[in-house]
Amino acid sequence: MSSIHPDQTTAQRLAGVVKTPGMQPIPPGSGDGTLIDTPGVRAPLVLNNRTFTEVTDIICGYTENAAPRWWLPMFGFAATVAGIGGLFILYLVITGIGTWGLNNQVDWAWDITNFVFWIGIGHAGTLISAILCLLKQKWRTAVNRAAEAMTIFAVICAATFPGIHIGRQWMAWFLFPIPNSNAIWPNFRSPLLWDVFAVSTYGTVSLLFWYMGMIPDFATLRDRADERLRRLGQGGPTILPFIPVRIDAVRVFAYGLLAMGWRNSGRHWHRYEAAYLILAGISTPLVLSVHSIVSFDFATSILPGWHTTIFPPYFVAGAIFGGFAMVLLLLIPSRELFPNMKDFITLRHLENMAKIILATGMMVGFAYSMEFFIAWYGGNYYEVAVFINRAFGPYWWAYWAMISCNVLSPQVFWNKAMRQSPIVIFIVSFLVTIGMWFERFVIIVSSLHRAFLPGEWHMFHPTAVDIMIFVGSCGVFLTLFLLFLRFLPVFAMAELKAVLPQASPHPHHDEPHGHGD
């Protein structure tokens, strides 16, 4: 009779310590040890046999310890890029939309491309936190916090573009159903208005979900700071040498405020679990609805290349595809740069996500081919012409960039070694991110630039303002993510502890393979 959980057995075997008779150590060579394919062995979700305390110490350490050496220069760079982008936005607002490369034929280009790109990025976070939560996918706990954070930041970037892309930015409030002296309501038939509602709902719910999940962790950070203050009296490092305010005092105040009086009581946990589940339930349809509604911007129009009924599922699949790529793009460097992060984000996590990328990549590939088929099958000349033009017209390079990045590059994940190699996953994720940007560019610009009447056909050429505002939005995204890594709990500590082997001791197990009992 052993009180050792089979997971712990695996952990011991991985560590080369075999306490259970008959067990052999698992030989090295299986990656980091989480990529076990043996059905009888449950791969651990956290490596190195971490204890509860270690988990807390590691995760809190990211915010409590001194910043890694790379952090400040990187933050400075990202913030500078964001600031420059902001200046270009200022210039745009002062000067006019004409500073972009748009014309009377192509009235949307990078602005809406960026909007759809960022809103698509935001999909992985909620998918991981809500749908995987409901499906009891335990591996999500290691990545959900970061993915949710990424969602919030992507929505912030995305929401910028509809705001600045309009001609009279100071009139953006016309988009909201605010009673006004003209007694004119917004046009509820317009998909742009649906966007306003969909994106703001999505942003609000995602923020709530993210924030609520962090409350216990804020409380932990608060308590640890408070404890240090008590232990050290008035000692401890100050914010700056000449500002006599203890950092821990600030932490106590800030995290205390954010923790909303969390006392770790059973009643709190009970409420918390229920609320979390409810929010997951609310978020799940949102994952599907937001990008469906964004796709209505195009699907409800009459423009060939836009007027397509497959857009909603196609956009959702593409968003998940692009979102996972972005999660990987952020987490792979993070786990290299932060100490012990590989214990939580294991190769198995990466492989799982690579598999999702492979699956969704093929979904979008299918969508691309269906567009062509329907154009031909529909027999509408204008429709056919748009798709032929997409692939062989002046923007052929954008189309084939999209195809090679989105459809071809994920195919390497059929190879197990490839989807287990962080560097390959990183490269593919990078390509997918580029490809997904091009997908939106192709849909928007290649459909617009040659619509019905050839007399008005014009090309679109981006200007520096187009480019710098997009680059700036990447800077904003990176800046916010770096702040997140430094100041917020990057992992859900309580949830991670729940997937540790010791969290679920099974006192009646004799057999190491006793899953079925």
Add this chain to the structure above:
Amino acid sequence: MSNHDQCPSTLKGEKKRPGKAELAAVARSAGTVNGMNVWRSPEEMTDAPQFRDWLEREFPAGASELERRDTGESRRDFLKIMGASIALAGAATIPGCRRPEHKILPYSREVPEEIIPGKPLFYATSFPRPDGGAEGLLIETHEGRPTKIEGNPIHPTNRGRCTTWALASILGLYDPERPKDPIYNNPVKGKVTASWADFRTWASTHFGKYSENGGEGLAFLVSKQAGIARDAARDAIKRQWPNARWVPYRGFDNESAAAGLAMAFGRPVREVFNFGKDTTRVVVSLDRDFLSHEPGEVINARGFSASRQVITTSDPMSRLYVIETGFGVTGAQADHRLRLSPSRVTAFAVGLAKFILPKLGDANGATLAAAIDAVGGDDAGIDRGFLEECAKDLLLPENRGKSVICVGQSQPAAVHALAAAMNAALGNIGNSVFYTDLPADEAVSSRDGIRQLAADMDAGRVTTLVVAGVNPVFDAPADVNFLEAYGKVAATICLNANLTETAAISTWSLPGAHYLESWGDARSVDGTLSPVQPMIAPLYAGAMSEIELLAAIRQFAQPESRVDGFELVLDAWRAGVASGAIPGSSNFDKFWRRALHDGFVAGTTIAPSAGRTGVRFDEVARAAASLAISAAPSADKLDLVFRIGHIGDGGMANYPWLQELPEAGTRTVWDNPILLSPKTAKALGVTPEGYSDKKPEGVYTDPTYPTARMAEIRVGERLVKGPVWILPGMADDTAILTVGYGRRNGGVVCDGVGFDVYPLLTSDMAAASAAGATLAKAAGTYMIASTQNHWTMDNRESIVRAVDLAVWKKYGDEIVPGGPSLYQEPEMLKLGERLGELAHTPPNDSIYKNPYNKSIREAEPESVFAKGPQWAMTIDQQVCTGCGACTIACQSENNIPVVGKIETAKGREMTWIRVDRYFTGDDINEPAAMLHQPVACVHCENAPCETVCPVNATVHGPEGLNYMTYNRCIGTRYCANNCPYKVRRYNFFDYGVTKFNGPYYGKDIIEAVTPARGGITGSSTHNEVNPNLIPPRLRAKLEEITRMRKNPDVTVRSRGVMEKCSYCVQRINAAKIETKLSKLDHIPDGYFESACQQACPSNAITFGDMLDPSSKVTAMRDHARSYLLLGYLNTRPRTSHMVRVMNPNPALLNLTAAGKARVESWAHPFHGGGHGGHEGDAHDRTGGGHAFRIDNTKKAQDKGYAMSLTVLGGGSMA
């Protein structure tokens, strides 16, 4: 002598005037110009007392205003003038301090007792065209401020229509750079702003000295105008100074036509066409673009369109053969077109004469034919079959007397004479064409005149030159060397309403009065005499018209009272009536008031039968026999053709509307590239960047901006450098050069725009063409801006639908039930719709019921759309020539800004109605046809723009209009994306209120740090910096004076706002108010017109209430040729387009395989897979609608289309 101006309106505050001593000191001390000692006389050099005396006389103390005035015209000044204008009695008064008060009578249905603020008044006047003739106009004035030019509905020439030039001429009035004060080119101080008093002082002494010698040494270089008052002024000058030289001059004159017709008739005559349904059956144009930019264009367009438009299937239709060098708007109308270099056109003309004349059974003709029998030249490049079939068509008995052979400027005089002889022999004269006497001043050869004058000037025989209304320094023939000769004239006086190169270097530059602020008269080509009456007092006090200056100069010799234009005209007309030259009544006052009110003198229009007859066949034979036809051009010996574009000979270059109006064929704006055929350009290595034969549109898609290569074009020693652009359908080995561009001192709009090609024009050229030119690639490239970046319809034949007359006759009356039902009821398809997608579209049953009118054709009885008026428009593509008058009229009516060259190249032009141009055929070098399609907002009943606007800024009105609410619009641009017609225009910048060009704040700083760039006009003179990078808030605002032109009934749009055609909603509302006040229950059909409809010289646009069964628009909308552009989208446009019908000659078609196929296709003209039997090549039906290249994907697509229709059950469709 007191020269103090007592008029408060011209006194602009206290001026600091230099004293006598001060002046003299300045004169003595500053006697260097450009580092050289300058003196006017030895006395000056020695500072003799006589000189001081002279100087004192010249600039008396207190009379000079040497200080430069503040050049801005303030709003206060304007209002002061306008306030006076309103105060000074009633509807129509010309205010002015020096001038007597004269009444001008308003043209309106009832003379209002007083001005109603906000309600415009209309006055008749006429526009003396710069190329001769005149147009009868109505000017819309708001509180005394002219804002819009319209054709005079009762004027026999215009009949309510007018041309781009007349429409844009209002810009000359409000040109902010107009000379405002006389400028004296002081030999000592350089240019100084003077006053009129200074000029009078100077002139009274100056001209006095010519009294003794009868004006020897005095010369007048004046515009070629044909008015009674001008003639009187000339006669008076000649009486006073019999020895003075009088040189009427025009920059780019139609010399060869004048010479040729003078040859044929023995007197100077003008050719006037009498096109019409009954008078015209065959027209042969030998490189004559008679539908655009010539004095009779409005008459020609009206008559020619009447001869073309088929309403019933039994209507006759004229046939047009065009033999031309490059596509003009006339070539676009051609039923058969041959591209030939000018020397080949000459050969063609001779060949035609040789063929026709002997077969007429006419002795004269036979003699002439015999005389030219020896005239040879090779027949290279001439399609003999074309020539013979064309000739046979002319010879058909039913066509005799109903044909016209007309010849363009590129042809020498003998060809013009030959054509007149052929017209005479065919019996056309007096029927389809007639010849009227040219007024004396118009008959003079500009070229000979200026050559002689320049020689005299060069030899020192001219001591004083008065230049009025012309700009010879810019446009005189190059070999005359006018500029050099001009410098040798002691005193030059130049009067111009706008800036000119000539004024810039004259001793005196005088501000001229615009025709809208002066009195005068003018004659149209058909002889109609029209008064020119001012709409407003000269904006800049003292500005004189040409006749006023001439009269004033005469008076300076014998100082008397000031001469007034009104009195001059009145005197001339009194004399004219007395002598019988004007058919007036005995009651002159009544006659005069009538003429002013109507805008013309009844009975002055010449009937065709009253024209000149009697062609001197012997003279023609002599001239034609000596005709030397040069050999066909080759790549190293190009033929050159000079022609005018939208800005005329350059005099209208400072009118931005015209600069931004796309040229026919190329659709380029703001430029005059050298045009070559693609083949020639390729042979010479000067194709635009990105060009390849397989992908001709690459010139627009490959580079960021369309980029031309530079080339040098050389004729003998003369050289011009310019960019080369390609024009499909041009004659090979021929270059077309457009004159008038490359102005150097014409104003900020035109300076440095394009390239001056006048250096290639010489006074010895037989016609506006030259042979033996060479073109060599030069270093550098050049940006070209074009409003249309695609040449073909890209296989989309249903966009511009065109059929041949045989098809129209056979199927025009046929109505077949269509399979699809857009409106949930069986659709009955007429010809127009059978040609397009609607005949193939599967049923489009909607589950959505439109709450207003449901998804049925007729509006629900209780809905707002069931009540009239419901506005609709039709555009007849059969008669649309693509002249652009609609575009300019719309721009004028709706305050549409111009955006400049770079913005146009980016695709941001703002015009609400555009004219799309498509070439058809499989070969870019030789397209089958050029089609024009005007597109404006079609006011869809199911408007795609309306549903997508998030803020309800574009909504549907109860009268079927698609409203655009500017102050609600935030500029998401979704509406423009969803508009299938792409007619929405976005204010990317503050185009409406800032200058598109010109100065901006901080210019000095920015230019110092920014490398020179082409700028908005491609000019090196202005805008070194890309103005798009200058925030609009830093750009200079529009001058007050420019804003005076704006229509106060239409909002000026701010940046970030979408705009589009409103169907002239302001006119609709004004009409509604008027009918309500008149207690009418509805707006009668034709009560008002939209601006585009009103301008269209060929009556292609109809607008009205489609619920009124008697309205013209209802008839046109229900017409068999009517179709809805992209109607299969179920947008249900309120504007319908009408099928273009072409009238090819079957005999000529049968000469070629393609032609034969076209004839065969008449049996089954409806294409598409649904008809079986011809799926693969079913689209090859008529001349209309092919791509340039053999598109490899095309056949596959068509098969796919056919297959899909089969799948969808389309095979059973009609």
